[in-house]
Amino acid sequence: MQKLIYIFWYIRKMRYVKIANEQIHDFLNQLKQYGKLYAPVKVSDKFYDRKEIDDVCDIAFDYVRTLLPAKKYFIHPKEKMFDIDIENGTYDEPEEKIEPFVLFGVHACEIVGLRILDGVYLRDYVDTYYKRRREAGIIIGLSCLPDDHCFCNLRRSDFVDIGFDLFLHELPDGYLVRVGSPTGHKIVDECAELFSNVTQEDIAAFREFEEKRQQMFSHHGSFDNMRYLLELTARDELWDEESEKCLGCGNCTNTCPTCRCYDVQDIPDIDGKTAERIRFWDSCQFRSHGLVAGGHNFRETKKDRFFNRYVCKNSYFYGLGTSYCVGCGNCTYFCPAGIDYLGNLLRVRSASEPEEVVHEHN
Amino acid sequence: MNTTENIYSLYKCRVLRVYDLIEDVKLLLFRFENPDIAESWTCKPGQFVQLSMPALGEVPISICSSPMRRGFFELCIKKTGRVTDKIHELKPGDFVGVRGPYGNGFPVDEFEGSDLLLIAAGIGMAPLRSVFMYAVDNRWKFGNITVINSAKFGNTLLFRKELEAMRDVAEAENIRIIQTVTRDPDWPGRVGRAQEHIKHANTDPEKTYVCVCGPPQVYEDVFNTLIKNNYDPRKIYVTLERRMKCGVGKCGHCIAGTSTFLKYICIDGPVFGYYDIISTPGLI
Numbered sequence: 001m002q003k004l005i006y007i008f009w010y011i012r013k014m015r016y017v018k019i020a021n022e023q024i025h026d027f028l029n030q031l032k033q034y035g036k037l038y039a040p041v042k043v044s045d046k047f048y049d050r051k052e053i054d055d056v057c058d059i060a061f062d063y064v065r066t067l068l069p070a071k072k073y074f075i076h077p078k079e080k081m082f083d084i085d086i087e088n089g090t091y092d093e094p095e096e097k098i099e100p101f102v103l104f105g106v107h108a109c110e111i112v113g114l115r116i117l118d119g120v121y122l123r124d125y126v127d128t129y130y131k132r133r134r135e136a137g138i139i140i141g142l143s144c145l146p147d148d149h150c151f152c153n154l155r156r157s158d159f160v161d162i163g164f165d166l167f168l169h170e171l172p173d174g175y176l177v178r179v180g181s182p183t184g185h186k187i188v189d190e191c192a193e194l195f196s197n198v199t200q201e202d203i204a205a206f207r208e209f210e211e212k213r214q215q216m217f218s219h220h221g222s223f224d225n226m227r228y229l230l231e232l233t234a235r236d237e238l239w240d241e242e243s244e245k246c247l248g249c250g251n252c253t254n255t256c257p258t259c260r261c262y263d264v265q266d267i268p269d270i271d272g273k274t275a276e277r278i279r280f281w282d283s284c285q286f287r288s289h290g291l292v293a294g295g296h297n298f299r300e301t302k303k304d305r306f307f308n309r310y311v312c313k314n315s316y317f318y319g320l321g322t323s324y325c326v327g328c329g330n331c332t333y334f335c336p337a338g339i340d341y342l343g344n345l346l347r348v349r350s351a352s353e354p355e356e357v358v359h360e361h362n
Numbered sequence: 363m364n365t366t367e368n369i370y371s372l373y374k375c376r377v378l379r380v381y382d383l384i385e386d387v388k389l390l391l392f393r394f395e396n397p398d399i400a401e402s403w404t405c406k407p408g409q410f411v412q413l414s415m416p417a418l419g420e421v422p423i424s425i426c427s428s429p430m431r432r433g434f435f436e437l438c439i440k441k442t443g444r445v446t447d448k449i450h451e452l453k454p455g456d457f458v459g460v461r462g463p464y465g466n467g468f469p470v471d472e473f474e475g476s477d478l479l480l481i482a483a484g485i486g487m488a489p490l491r492s493v494f495m496y497a498v499d500n501r502w503k504f505g506n507i508t509v510i511n512s513a514k515f516g517n518t519l520l521f522r523k524e525l526e527a528m529r530d531v532a533e534a535e536n537i538r539i540i541q542t543v544t545r546d547p548d549w550p551g552r553v554g555r556a557q558e559h560i561k562h563a564n565t566d567p568e569k570t571y572v573c574v575c576g577p578p579q580v581y582e583d584v585f586n587t588l589i590k591n592n593y594d595p596r597k598i599y600v601t602l603e604r605r606m607k608c609g610v611g612k613c614g615h616c617i618a619g620t621s622t623f624l625k626y627i628c629i630d631g632p633v634f635g636y637y638d639i640i641s642t643p644g645l646i
């Protein structure tokens with residue numbers, strides 16, 4: 001059985017402070033002293049992306065989702081594992097100095113997502129590359145309001161109690177800040193002049209925000225029985241119809257906060273003396289993912305690959321008692337074929353047609 | 363190499379012997395260069411290693427020797443692509459990088475005190491040879507033993523000569539070796555598929571553990587025959603294959619199963635029980 005809580009986080013008595021809107025830019029500037037600051041910025045009409053922040057006024061507080069999830073800071077889309085000396089057959093780990101960095105504005109679902117990645121990358125065999133970056137990263141959470149694709153509430157990942165250093169909850173005139181780690185305490189202590197005590201009005205506003213947020217989710221209840229329903233409906237026509245539309249592009253897995261498959265390749269240098277062993281994000285939606293020598297493919301058809309993502313994401317992550325899917329909705333939002341992941345799960349849950357959802361980005 | 367705690371670092375191993383088994387399949391003997399590793403490295407039958415060829419990549423290969431021989435191990439490798447082609451060019455004295463051992467292996471401790479029936483088809487004898495060697499090296503721990511080794515032709519029977527050469531030991535030790543071919547009219551020995559010879563085994567179905575390895579299409583018939591012959595389905599084990607990149611439960615390539623039984627073949631397997639197999643679509 002896996003350890004319940006991974007090395008970085010353990011539940012402690014929460015500490016609560018408040019920061020007023022007037023202080024927030026000061027605070028963000030001060031955060032830079034702890035490392036490079038990354039936060040969501042608006043990059044086009046519809047899209048937000050996390051970028052290194054120079055001017056803190058660029059930070060978008062009201063984003064719902066970014067182009068790539070926070071996992072990109074911990075498992076790089078492409079990274080070198082070893083420098084290979086072909087003649088001597090030696091494999092040397094590249095000297096990489098990992099600077100501390102701050103991720104500002106991470107939503108609850110993504111924090112759960114990172115803890116799921118911890119479960120994969122730090123369990124049994126510890127992945128050095130991931131671990132070093134995870135230790136270097138400070139996580140500042142931010143509350144959010146859902147759009148039509150969000151269903152973290154059905155996934156029990158809409159509220160987090162560990163996995164962050166600080167978590168900011170929106171108030172009418174500032175933020176209620178939960179302190180979640182010793183690093184979080186240190187930051188609050190070192191920026192003490194920016195924080196004040198939480199008042200009764202703040203608590204009332206916090207409650208109100210949480211209630212409003214719960215009401216904004218399009219669907220209620222739980223998806224806990226989804227893994228059984230998926231198995232029971234595996235032969236339904238739904239999967240033929242939906243997989244038929246799929247382009248096999250891998251957007252859904254790239255944008256998923258918990259999809260983590262990678263491929264490895266040795267790239268020889270032109271001199272033929274050295275090579276690099278690199279790893280890069282892979283996708284179970286690609287035909288090559290399940291292909292083995294001799295031409296046999298363990299996921300031969302597009303339907304096999306399509307359904308595989310549904311069962312994989314909806315399977316049980318023992319470490320947290322949740323599923324691997326945190327309900328962020330990215331896979332629906334970024335699917336070029338307009339495949340509605342949540343809609344399909346709802347059809348599995350209730351065996352009826354999905355309610356019309358407006359895809360304002362299509 | 364191995365200066366850090368990096369789980370993907372490789373142990374340097376020296377090739378000591380390269381032996382042609384059948385067409386396209388070679389048996390290689392390796393030794394760890396680092397004496398500390400040679401001293402401390404242990405494995406279980408059914409586990410595998412990741413073997414690296416510089417600038418080409420890594421492949422998972424089952425350990426096919428007995429874990430009892432410290433510091434040395436053998437791999438039986440079929441030439442099927444980029445990396446394995448290059449492995450076939452290795453000569454004694456060459457070096458390779460190896461990491462592992464990985465996987466759960468066969469539950470050999472649980473097998474103790476029981477009879478053993480090993481059923482191999484095609485290249486399936488490679489992982490089963492480690493179980494067999496282990497059982498021979500620990501003969502007193504097991505009851506009767508039968509090995510059924512099957513292939514299409516006499517000259518594609520893996521480890522044919524080695525098993526033939528063991529005839530005397532086998533007789534003295536209550537071990538039955540059955541080698542059978544399916545499509546070779548010139549073969550003087552037994553013919554037919556592996557499952558047709560289960561009835562000739564010297565094992566008592568009531569108290570036998572069965573290990574099966576072969577191409578995916580053989581399993582169903584083997585299972586059916588075993589169960590018809592009163593072998594206990596709870597004591598049937600198979601070892602599976604998948605595309606693998608990491609071997610340590612990270613890269614996701616070997617994930618198989620369904621939403622209630624999602625398994626990493628590399629760490630939860632490659633050895634699975636009969637009930638896991640039949641209740642999980644897509645496992646084999």
Ligand SMILES: Cc1cc2nc3c(=O)[nH]c(=O)nc-3n(C[C@H](O)[C@H](O)[C@H](O)COP(=O)(O)OP(=O)(O)OC[C@H]3O[C@@H](n4cnc5c(N)ncnc54)[C@H](O)[C@@H]3O)c2cc1C
Pocket residue numbers: 291292293294410419420421422423424425438439440441442443444445446447488489602603604605606607632
């Ligand atoms: C647990 C396990 C044990 C194995 N034991 C043996 C053994 O004892 N002897 C043996 O000859 N073969 C064994 N194999 C199969 C062997 O790993 C493949 O034949 C080998 O990876 C083919 O690599 P290639 O580069 O030559 O082929 P290519 O077709 O060029 O493959 C390219 C890459 O894809 C991956 N790949 C392709 N096929 C497989 C596969 N079947 N399994 C895993 N990864 C694959 C590898 O990373 C490989 O380098 C085993 C596989 C597994 C999973």
Ligand code: SF4
Pocket residue numbers: 245246247248249250251252253285331334335336337338339
């Ligand atoms: S993003 Fe959509 S089209 Fe692309 S692989 Fe995923 S489901 Fe298929």
Ligand code: SF4
Pocket residue numbers: 252255256257258259313324325326327328329330331332341
């Ligand atoms: S499967 Fe889709 S909704 Fe679930 S976590 Fe991944 S991207 Fe988000």
Ligand code: FES
Pocket residue numbers: 605606607608609610611612613614615616617626627628629
């Ligand atoms: S081989 Fe990478 S997860 Fe199993």
